[in-house]
Amino acid sequence: MVTAAPDNEFNVYEAAEARFEVAAKRLGLEEGLYRYMKYPNKEITVYIPVTLDNGHMEVFIGYRVHHSIVRGPCKGGIRFAPNVTLDEVRALSAWMTWKCAVVNIPFGGAKGGVICDPSKLSMGEIERITRRYTAEIIEFIGPERDVPAPDLGTNEQTMAWVMDTYSMHMRHTTTAVVTGKPLALGGSRGRKEATGRGLMIVCDCAIAKLGMKREQTRVIVQGFGNVGSMGAMLMHEAGYKIVGVADIHGALYNEKGFDIPKLIDWCYTQRKPLPEFPAGGTKMSAQEVLFQPCDIVVPAAIENQITTQNANRVQARILCEGANGPTTAAADAIIDSKGIFVIPDILANAGGVTVSYFEWVQDRQGFFWRESEVNERLKDIMEHSFDEVVRYSEAHGVNNRIAAYILAIDRVATALKQRGIYA
Numbered sequence: 001m002v003t004a005a006p007d008n009e010f011n012v013y014e015a016a017e018a019r020f021e022v023a024a025k026r027l028g029l030e031e032g033l034y035r036y037m038k039y040p041n042k043e044i045t046v047y048i049p050v051t052l053d054n055g056h057m058e059v060f061i062g063y064r065v066h067h068s069i070v071r072g073p074c075k076g077g078i079r080f081a082p083n084v085t086l087d088e089v090r091a092l093s094a095w096m097t098w099k100c101a102v103v104n105i106p107f108g109g110a111k112g113g114v115i116c117d118p119s120k121l122s123m124g125e126i127e128r129i130t131r132r133y134t135a136e137i138i139e140f141i142g143p144e145r146d147v148p149a150p151d152l153g154t155n156e157q158t159m160a161w162v163m164d165t166y167s168m169h170m171r172h173t174t175t176a177v178v179t180g181k182p183l184a185l186g187g188s189r190g191r192k193e194a195t196g197r198g199l200m201i202v203c204d205c206a207i208a209k210l211g212m213k214r215e216q217t218r219v220i221v222q223g224f225g226n227v228g229s230m231g232a233m234l235m236h237e238a239g240y241k242i243v244g245v246a247d248i249h250g251a252l253y254n255e256k257g258f259d260i261p262k263l264i265d266w267c268y269t270q271r272k273p274l275p276e277f278p279a280g281g282t283k284m285s286a287q288e289v290l291f292q293p294c295d296i297v298v299p300a301a302i303e304n305q306i307t308t309q310n311a312n313r314v315q316a317r318i319l320c321e322g323a324n325g326p327t328t329a330a331a332d333a334i335i336d337s338k339g340i341f342v343i344p345d346i347l348a349n350a351g352g353v354t355v356s357y358f359e360w361v362q363d364r365q366g367f368f369w370r371e372s373e374v375n376e377r378l379k380d381i382m383e384h385s386f387d388e389v390v391r392y393s394e395a396h397g398v399n400n401r402i403a404a405y406i407l408a409i410d411r412v413a414t415a416l417k418q419r420g421i422y423a
């Protein structure tokens, strides 16, 4: 029986914190360490004066939060959105700390944001906001301090402006100050596919563990943006059968499977709505598709898709979280009780930050890798991280999600203890 959703079920940041709390308790983290890891290292609020195209001056509010620098410089996106809050940026920065620690790349977590609506601003206005925001936080960022990346409302062009502004102040070109840059400015090969490729690699690990074969594995992917379309494409090429697809316009389900390159052409070259794909199968809502028969379900769109209200309808054996926070914390117990093998977001979608790490390494070396080298190194890291999470899950008798948090917290705590507290 489904009862009313618990209070705050849909607050993703509280959901991440709830899992941190469970994992910290399970690990027996001492009180002082717990407090150190719960709170950010540093928070900055900046007021950004910008002359708009109409000649008026507007002041935008921006934030940058460093959650942890214990394991290396901190790393995290900059989002431009009208509903950015300091609380949200703070929570996302902690999330980045755990994600970097799960895949064991030498970064802590950070996040930034500017309260603005990019859809209502011209390119020139966005450029001026970006440059002034960068100038205001300049002493807090840098290849050895904090390395921003794109997030909601920002992209490789935004990163090019951050890099240029920083470089002008430093009096030399510093490509390693941001990741997610255009290839011509020190971006990495393979970055565009990285998150989707990471999803496929951990799905490969999961099916091997459960004794399944790619060719007999039916997959549903919700979300057909960067993560979902690349994930679906790579899995299709590898032999998986993609039987369900969805984007914001709706979903299609077809037991026979979809021709994903044709669907990508339909959505991206012909710019047609996904649910109108010819001979595309049964139409349904973008959420409903998650509950159709399949072996792997990959929510790769937005948060809060699998909740206490619908988790008992998931039919998949494996839940692989492409999006951040697609399953509510309150729904975890239902998913567990059904014996579904979960590949949690902080592991499943960490391919993106891993290749960002490769971009930073390549920029610092001034030596760029072939795409095959990027992909091979990504595979090593994802497979090893998957094994570590499963090992922690078995050793601590917890589900994979809590295991991923325990692994991450353990890594940060170990580094912190070895460094000691300065003062």
Ligand code: NAD
Binding pocket: 195, 222, 223, 224, 225, 226, 227, 228, 246, 247, 248, 249, 286, 287, 300, 301, 302, 303, 322, 323, 324, 349, 350, 352, 353
């Ligand atoms: P995107 O904007 O490229 O694509 C989002 C997709 O989701 C689009 O196809 C959109 O139509 C669809 N969508 C939006 N609202 C929907 C809804 N209500 N129902 C169904 N579909 C909906 O974004 P992205 O970069 O692919 O990111 C997707 C998710 O993955 C986000 O949660 C993001 O935080 C997370 N993520 C992305 C990366 C990355 O490298 N891009 C890395 C880690 C995590």
